[in-house]
Amino acid sequence: MKDKMVSVIIPMYNVADYIEQCLTSILTQSYSNIELILIDDGSTDDTLNIAEIITKDSNNTKIYSIVNQGPAYARNLGIEASKGEYIMFVDSDDYLSEEAIETLLKIITENNCLLALGRTLRTDGYKNWSVPSHHKYQVTSVDGVKNIAEHTELFYSIGPAAKLYHHSLLDNNFFDSSLNFAEDQLFVLKTYLRSNKIAVTHEAIYFYRVRGKENQSLTQLYQKNTIENLKNILAIINDAYNMITIEKNYTVEEKKIMYLGYINRLTEIELRVLFKANYRESGVKQATFFNIVLEKILLGSEPFILLFSESANFKKYIFFELQSFYFLIRRPALPVYYLLIENITKLQNDSSQSTFLNKIQRIQKHRIQEFYLKIFTCCSYFIKRLGRRIK
CATH class of the missing domain: 3.90.550.10 (Spore Coat Polysaccharide Biosynthesis Protein SpsA; Chain A)
Incomplete structure (x- = not known):
């Protein structure tokens, strides 16, 4: 040796x-x-x-x-x-x-x-x-x-x-x-x-x-530059799918198992962190981030359809959190946010679809309630101020 x-x-x-x-x-x-x-x-x-x-x-x-x-x-x-x-x-x-x-x-x-x-x-x-x-x-x-x-x-x-x-x-x-x-x-x-x-x-x-x-490594800084890093991750997902698909030593079923295993890990460790980092961004950056993801769904590319529809960790972490953290979505990003949720939901099985759609309806209803509550609060404030001036 x-x-x-x-x-x-x-x-x-x-x-x-x-x-x-x-x-x-x-x-x-x-x-x-x-x-x-x-x-x-x-x-x-x-x-x-x-x-x-x-x-x-x-x-x-x-x-x-x-x-x-x-x-x-x-x-x-x-x-x-x-x-x-x-x-x-x-x-x-x-x-x-x-x-x-x-x-x-x-x-x-x-x-x-x-x-x-x-x-x-x-x-x-x-x-x-x-x-x-x-x-x-x-x-x-x-x-x-x-x-x-x-x-x-x-x-x-x-x-x-x-x-x-x-x-x-x-x-x-x-x-x-x-x-x-x-x-x-x-x-x-x-x-x-x-x-x-x-x-x-x-x-x-x-x-x-x-x-x-104060002295972080490159790996520990990967959650910064979220949009650029998201593009890198999506490119890696596509390349990984192609790399696994062309392998001759594995069956079709084994290739699918390996691909889903890899993107489950990628989703839990990197992609989830990027989504969380995006919740802290401005409305414009949030919208850009969501648009990049939405584009992959609308193009119907197989690697991403599998990611959004069959990755257990995508459903467990990102999709669940995407719905749960709706209150962190800024107003400029709301239209594309709803489109993204709707299109991911369509890729789920029938039982999941009804659950997710009901949740989206509750989210939108809550948003409307928040909007009217803000109007009511503002009106109440100005009425009180006006009343004080009249006195």
Whole structure:
């Protein structure tokens, strides 16, 4: 096993406070046959200088310094530069357990797999805790071998970290640098689809840093720029559907199960947050957001019809909240809001339709009552003021 080289790819951007712990965790691994590839993505702090000092005695480290082009471009550069039989990605503000690479390499070779996945813990630098969705869906709770068609809970670990990839999974598989949000999901999806067996361990091997509000990572800022991020997510949904559909190693039913499993995860984790963020936007931005979603329904595109009609999490979270949070919809967005609710409702089964339509009628009735109440309140106020002046 020790003859197998592992290339560890780390894109870096303004992480001077964290890069030492990250690199030290790589350089002190129990497994030593490691190629370390660092790509400084145009840092404006001391990240590059610190990285050079820490790795100065390492004989198998490559450092690239490029103009800022985003993590996808940096990871792709790392893939092209790598020589290892296996590849691992680590974010520059995170770190590994001491035996992370040895553990993953052991289970990937023993089970004759192309992909291995370990447990991720969140950390703030003082304490560690489980990733809520990983714990909820038991992503890595039990050691063993899984495949994505039967274990769609693996989609809740759709980031590139905490995994060891055989280099063959990366052939003609790159990160989409045109996306600035969730750019890594299609990459991981393709590796899942190409792996008929995925080795899983419950051992914690990866520590994902949760930063404070004043120094948040890109991932923790994804709920901002809601309209642009919504467009990215919808593009990813369409690409994911096409990617799954063209796979030849799965049945039609398995493809549908995988697609619904993926969009259930996407709905619960990303799409739901974007909808919630939109409720805090201005009326014009709310209307633009709803119009983008409505357009997908009216076009009748299969990926989105399945999302709106058969995704359990879309109904459970977004559609329910879309109706429940009606009082947060600003007046300029109300017409398209009602149209969106109406068109999503039409895609539901008969029993759901009557329930949802009744709820919409109650919402509209309540809106009318609110309107007349405001008029009554204003009139009462002015009548009182007028009465005081007459006296």
